[in-house]
Amino acid sequence: MxxxxxxxxxxxxxxxxxxxxxxxxxxxxxxxxxSKFNTHSMRKQGEKIYAFSNPYIFARSSQPFKCYPNAERIDLSVYQQELPEIDMFKIMRERRSLRTYNPEYKLSLNELNIILHQSYGVQEWSAPIGSENEGKFGLRNVPSGGGLYPLEMYVVVLNAHIPSGLYHFRPDQQSLEILKEGEFAQELLNMIQAEPYVKLGEASAVVITTGIIERVIMKYGDRGYRFLMQESGFVGMQVSLITEGIGLGSCMLGGYNDDFLNEFLGIDGVFETVNNVITIGGKPKS
Ligand SMILES: Cc1cc2nc3c(=O)[nH]c(=O)nc-3n(C[C@H](O)[C@H](O)[C@H](O)COP(=O)(O)O)c2cc1C
Known part of the structure; x- marks a missing residue:
């Protein structure tokens, strides 16, 4: 060609x-x-994909929850309130990247819960297709190639009703695992290209998603990376729409130093790497 x-x-x-x-x-x-499929590669990959129909393999591959066993937890489910009734099309129309925030805005735990749980938390436990292994397959609000859910979610809390710091979201438990407490706005500003356009220092939180590539390439080969990035887009969009839906604002940030940010999160940066950085905050007063 x-x-x-x-x-x-x-x-x-x-x-x-x-x-x-x-x-x-x-x-x-x-x-x-x-990573294009042709008749030959589709058949070859198909054999691998078929292996995942085995109930044991399917059940194991659909439990991709990274966990930090020694971390203290905050159960977000107890802060859950009724979801607001919203007009989806109005929210889609009105969503725009918000770059300045109300610096006094404290994110509530209900808001944090809505943003994380509704974007990537398990909503329903069902049986994997063809399996009697009931209640093992955690379905979420985004589609996922093969139901492998290759992403992890972290949140850096800057101003909320919990101590500022870095947290990991447990999608299966609707909880936050505390990774490190501290004021990290300045540290983030050193590794993310945000200000002067995006006032990260005024935001209430920064949501970061990562992808664990092995979860997808074990089934889909190199093409799996496409699926992983698609899913990253789905989750990023969910976060943007949800924040708009609850009266807040957000902005995606594409300019960050990968190695620094991976290190900040405490991840290896090879098998697990950052793919979404999203500031979240209250709308400015005027
Ligand atoms: C992957 C991605 C990365 C982005 N990175 C930045 C950024 O670093 N700084 C910024 O000000 N806006 C960033 N944006 C926001 C875009 O500039 C914005 O979405 C676009 O101008 C359309 O405007 P709207 O979101 O208000 O509809 C990013 C958006 C995406 C999807």
Missing amino acids: NLKEIKEKYDALDNSMYGAKNIVDSLAMLYHEN
């Missing part, structure tokens, strides 16, 4: 301002080409 030729043909269709030089040496294009 000659990418340059394809690109030139495409330019006539979308009036693109981008030159072929951007794609011929692109690692993204290389990855994309190499």
